[in-house]
Amino acid sequence: xxxxxxxxxxxxxxxxxxxxxxxxxxxxxxxxxxxxxxxxxxxxxxxxxxxxxxxxxxxxxxxxxxxxxxxxxxxxxxxxxxxxxxxxxxxxxxxxxxxxxxxxxxxxxxxxxxxxxxxxxxxxxxxxxxxxxxxxxxxxxxxxxxxxxxxxxxxxxxxxxxxxxxxxxxxxxxxxxxxxxxxxxxxxxxxxxxxxxxxxxxxxxxxxxxxxxxxxxxxxxxxxxxxxxxxxxxxxxxxxxxxxxxxxxxxxxxxxxxxxxxxxxxxxxxxxxxxxxxxxxxxxxxxxxxxxxxxxxxxxxxxxxxxxxxxxxxxxxxxxxxxxxxxxxxxxxxxxxxxxxxxxxxxxxxxxxxxxxxxxxxxxxxxxxxxxxxxxxxxxxxxxxxxxxxxxxxxxxxxxxxxxx
Amino acid sequence: xxxxxxxxxxxxxxxxxxxxxxxxxxxxxxxxxxxxxxxxxxxxxxxxxxxxxxxxxxxxxxxxxxxxxxxxxxxxxxxxxxxxxxxxxxxxxxxxxxxxxxxxxxxxxxxxxxxxxxxxxxxxxxxxxxxxxxxxxxxxxxxxxxxxxxxxxxxxxxxxxxxxxxxxxxxxxxxxxxxxxxxxxxxxxxxxxxxxxxxxxxxxxxxxxxxxxxxxxxxxxxxxxxxxxxxxxxxxxxxxxxxxxxxxxxxxxxxxxxxxxxxxxxxxxxxxxxxxxxxxxxxxxxxxxxxxxxxxxxxxxxxxxxxxxxxxxxxxxxxxxxxxxxxxxxxxxxxxxxxxxxxxxxxxxxxxxxxxxxxxxxxxxxxxxxxxx
Numbered sequence: 001x002x003x004x005x006x007x008x009x010x011x012x013x014x015x016x017x018x019x020x021x022x023x024x025x026x027x028x029x030x031x032x033x034x035x036x037x038x039x040x041x042x043x044x045x046x047x048x049x050x051x052x053x054x055x056x057x058x059x060x061x062x063x064x065x066x067x068x069x070x071x072x073x074x075x076x077x078x079x080x081x082x083x084x085x086x087x088x089x090x091x092x093x094x095x096x097x098x099x100x101x102x103x104x105x106x107x108x109x110x111x112x113x114x115x116x117x118x119x120x121x122x123x124x125x126x127x128x129x130x131x132x133x134x135x136x137x138x139x140x141x142x143x144x145x146x147x148x149x150x151x152x153x154x155x156x157x158x159x160x161x162x163x164x165x166x167x168x169x170x171x172x173x174x175x176x177x178x179x180x181x182x183x184x185x186x187x188x189x190x191x192x193x194x195x196x197x198x199x200x201x202x203x204x205x206x207x208x209x210x211x212x213x214x215x216x217x218x219x220x221x222x223x224x225x226x227x228x229x230x231x232x233x234x235x236x237x238x239x240x241x242x243x244x245x246x247x248x249x250x251x252x253x254x255x256x257x258x259x260x261x262x263x264x265x266x267x268x269x270x271x272x273x274x275x276x277x278x279x280x281x282x283x284x285x286x287x288x289x290x291x292x293x294x295x296x297x298x299x300x301x302x303x304x305x306x307x308x309x310x311x312x313x314x315x316x317x318x319x320x321x322x323x324x325x326x327x328x329x330x331x332x333x334x335x336x337x338x339x340x341x342x343x344x345x346x347x348x349x350x351x352x353x354x355x356x357x358x359x360x361x362x363x364x365x366x367x368x369x370x371x372x373x374x375x376x377x378x379x380x381x382x383x384x385x386x387x388x389x390x391x392x393x394x395x396x397x398x399x400x401x402x403x404x405x
Numbered sequence: 406x407x408x409x410x411x412x413x414x415x416x417x418x419x420x421x422x423x424x425x426x427x428x429x430x431x432x433x434x435x436x437x438x439x440x441x442x443x444x445x446x447x448x449x450x451x452x453x454x455x456x457x458x459x460x461x462x463x464x465x466x467x468x469x470x471x472x473x474x475x476x477x478x479x480x481x482x483x484x485x486x487x488x489x490x491x492x493x494x495x496x497x498x499x500x501x502x503x504x505x506x507x508x509x510x511x512x513x514x515x516x517x518x519x520x521x522x523x524x525x526x527x528x529x530x531x532x533x534x535x536x537x538x539x540x541x542x543x544x545x546x547x548x549x550x551x552x553x554x555x556x557x558x559x560x561x562x563x564x565x566x567x568x569x570x571x572x573x574x575x576x577x578x579x580x581x582x583x584x585x586x587x588x589x590x591x592x593x594x595x596x597x598x599x600x601x602x603x604x605x606x607x608x609x610x611x612x613x614x615x616x617x618x619x620x621x622x623x624x625x626x627x628x629x630x631x632x633x634x635x636x637x638x639x640x641x642x643x644x645x646x647x648x649x650x651x652x653x654x655x656x657x658x659x660x661x662x663x664x665x666x667x668x669x670x671x672x673x674x675x676x677x678x679x680x681x682x683x684x685x686x687x688x689x690x691x692x693x694x695x696x697x698x699x700x701x702x703x704x705x706x707x708x709x710x711x712x713x714x715x716x717x718x719x720x721x722x723x724x725x726x727x728x729x730x731x732x733x734x735x736x737x738x739x740x741x742x743x744x745x746x747x748x749x750x751x752x753x754x755x756x757x758x759x760x761x762x763x764x765x766x767x768x769x770x771x772x773x774x775x776x777x778x
Contacts, residue, residue: 304694310411
């Protein structure tokens, strides 16, 4: 760290300039809005090349150590670059699981070999990572993971399946939560966390067709797949703790992410712009009183989330229930995004029925597709209903229902 | 977007909030609220005196007129705990009247009246009329000028604490334009005041007949500044009403949670049922949004963004306070239907609060004009 750091303003200027010059122009295909929605090779290759370009320019993994492929710079610089990439609406960073989950985890608790082997290729997008937490029978109940990993000498033999593995067919590695000891007192014990190779015998990612008609997730089957104990991160039997650490990285609570944005969120400004382009009763939609009310409600919801975040930074104004705002962010954000898609679609009158692929679909059909895809966030990572249970119990202190068997 | 001021909260505000929270909790437990409902004046003169001694009535009055020269952002920190503890006093009306005088009063009016208000002279606002329109320019009461005297006529409604007020600030039409006139309470005969029966029993509200009342012409506020003063008055009223509603919602939610965690039905705590639990969470998140809007509005109230901010605060807080009160009654079941259950106090307060200066629909309509046109 003997080098002097660039001046903040000059750096901001430099990034802005680079992004303006290098951001991709319009494609002749509709891009996905997040890594969970990548459905074609064309989309994947485009996004992979873009992430690689950003990395090669030096705007990704800036705060990660130099010896593993980062630049060892203060987080502030990465934040500036990330903000600029988002502001200019560039495509998102496709290796999301690598950048936000696996990478920070490996840097935090991985071995020297693991750091050397994985970190740089996560940033350059040479090796894609996917996530193997959820199972078909245990959606929101992560601690109940049942995929079996039985010890056989220095290896483990894995059987079972994982679901919602985004980028499963492109991934080189999976962060995998598996049950290595089925005879424990608590379901949270006996789990082990692996950095699992995807290109071995017995691991088979099968794409799932989503309700949008597109692909984007896999169910990954393990059929006597043999993985080495060297793939363990953390300790055998302590996978739950490692998974929780990973989720903290996901929620951005502890920092450490490589940077770049991981999705292209639809904004209320875009929906207002759309409203101004659509008609109702021979006039612009924004003259219809009920549409106006609907838009104002959405603007308020959007603004409330930003203001909640601002208030959460002032301890005196959140003293009664400090956990309330942080714990409700996922619920509010995902429900808002879905509502935004729904209202945006409804603005289009009869044309709201066109879908991706039809020439008459407004904006290539991104609105109805966005609405349908928005369910991934109201369901994934704990459904909105589970979120309300959690907030009700942990923030409001309401009782859990009695156990039934 | 990045340069916009979101929420700022000073050390002074933090101290005031803490003091006011403790004060209101001590002075106004629910039992005391219920006692005051039965009392003629509806508030405790001793508490009013203490509030004046604490300097609360002069918070936003400049030092040269005997106040402490802070702003409405500081007043919010008093109004929220007052609302939380259903402590009904002439605080809001007196504070708002002082701002009207400050904005549109002549030099003489300011130096005559503001120091008295800062010391605790109760001031009533007579701006509403029988038509019930929120438009502050929809005024039918009249003033006719004869030399140095104004002769008033017409009826003002929903004037809180008029009986105990020393000063009444009323809106009238003078030469076809809305004018604000200061009326010394002693200029009104007792028979000019009729107590009204209102939804919020913690309030004392009066109908005032101005027929035959005369005041000196010098009591009219500056005509050139009246419109801007009324526009600001609407914003400030919304700000304090939002603060009251946020406080009220918090107390109402806690009241409901207490019942949900102690009442058992079908062998389980009723708060373990998701239909009740999830609704409680909806109230919580709605309340958090309202409070974020409130303190944002408190931050930017005197700036260009102030109107948008305060209308969002009023729309959200009115709606969530009403919903919290509505669900509080429902979730208390049969007990909730009784007068004895405190849920009604919050629901009835919420109705009063919402009906002042525009409900949620009214403000969203204005917001649409501000944000979409």
